[in-house]
Amino acid sequence: MQRRTLGKTGWELSVIGYGAIKLPLVSQKECDILLNKAIDGGINFVDTADCYGDSEEKIGLALKGRRKEFHLSTKIDERDGIGVRKKLERCLRRLRTDRIDLVLFHDVRGSEYDRIFDSGGLEALQKARTEGKILEIGISIHHSLPIMRKAVESGVFSVLMVAYSALDEDRLAADLLPMAHKTGMGLIAMKPLAGGRLADRPSVLKNRKFNQGESLAQVSLRYVLSNPNITCAIPGMMRLYELNENLQVGRQPRKIDREEVKALMECVGEAGKGSCRNCGYCLPCPEGIPIPDIFRFENYYDQYDLKEWAREQYQSLEVNANVCTGCEQCLEHCPYGVSIPEKMKFAHRTLQ
Template identity: 40%
Template structure:
């Protein structure tokens, strides 16, 4: 597996990492099998979060079986204050069954007010710095979906890594990545497959890795087959041909800007609608010539887009500020 340095941290990470969101859907034994397969395929970078329900615990079981020393381990928390972050770090250490976490990140910082709280006198950054001094964590990072927030973070000198979405559709951070790299910061890419919206997965990953400012891309994976397919990109890496680049850029153009990355932050819906799945079915129907299958699947759902009461709770949680209510209406118009 090709490896790159995570900025000036000294950590050498696989260019394909493991995104820990989907593992929360598995049971303990299947989760352990996934962690074993990561080691077999040469993937040494794992990224999870306190907010991914049981993801940390399941990864912890896998680390216990496979060996903590085989992985560079990253997690993150939404805590913004000192006491909250101190507690979160202890929980993460316990869940992951480790004495030290390689990278602890501030998770999804969305507003300047949040950022100011974090770096304030009783903010979460103070707790992270103390834990680093105590040897409980090695490095401090930050994740966001807002370019302005990460621009401030990069210039602050507080953080050693950043994490931001990047794929053939979402390329707005390219200059920011270059600046971070020049300052010696590690650059971690979330959503390298646009949350599963991109069908040509290998081409998308290769597109991402062509950017030399990027340290690692972390697609979410919940099966051994996905691990093998994605790891192959790092194990047999080659740049895109002109024809392949045309294919992946055409797909990106077709997706447009209003599409769901399936991050799940919109949940829970008060009406029990699995919102990302509604958009997935519409995508299969509209873009991938699976009309009958998508219609049949959609019709079988107990709760579907037509049950939306337009309360708007989902939109307040969406890190991409998508007009979810409008998008659900489109699903209803197409699928019923």
């Protein structure tokens, strides 16, 4: 398995990491097989989150006794000191370890960024680092380039985890990633298959031929890893065939060629038609609706079965989809043809 250095941490990570978001959807037995095969296959980075159902517990059980063979990462939703400390203790317990290599502030949005600094969250993780409970502090940000920029400029975080796939807009790859890489921040690509939208779909794949008969998912991963600023991509996996396909990508690294990029972009056009890519071009909505966040929660609800968490997140929004007036201002700005007002109604019905 090819490895790359994760910025200033100096860790040599496998280019494919294990994204554990889907583990709540499989049994402990399946999880034992998947995770052990992943480690045997050369994966040495496992990423989960406090809010991914019983994912942490399953990892703790499946990989007990193998803790030294991989870097373990989890993410915490809390921003204040008390909340962070409480959640961290629970993460350690559930993961059955006395040290987590990387802990990230999860899915940081809007004013939450400042709360990390002002209400003790960062301090709590720094203390945990001094105590040896964690090694590195990171931040995961899904789509806000201004917040990503702030995080890079702060110099506080060792790792930035970003949603990055062939469906994501170019500004991220062209601007933010090289800037972060230059500062020595380690960059990890989450959602490299766009939350499952770039997983294979026969209707989209008809007549599409990638080199060596590779699947859409494999070529999409190669696309992400062709960006030299990215250390590791963490596709969510819950089936053995997914693991095997992804292992193959990491074991036989190659940059995708122009023809493949062309074919991939044609698929992306089809796979992404009408789907939100979290670019944020539709903002600001005159009513203050955080449109991309709402679509992301809906994706969590649908694709990852994190129904309770997605609802909680939606219900904690200051402004939700229910106030959409149907003014259609956002439609003019969305380059991907998402029927936003219509989908806002649907999202509200699903998540309220």
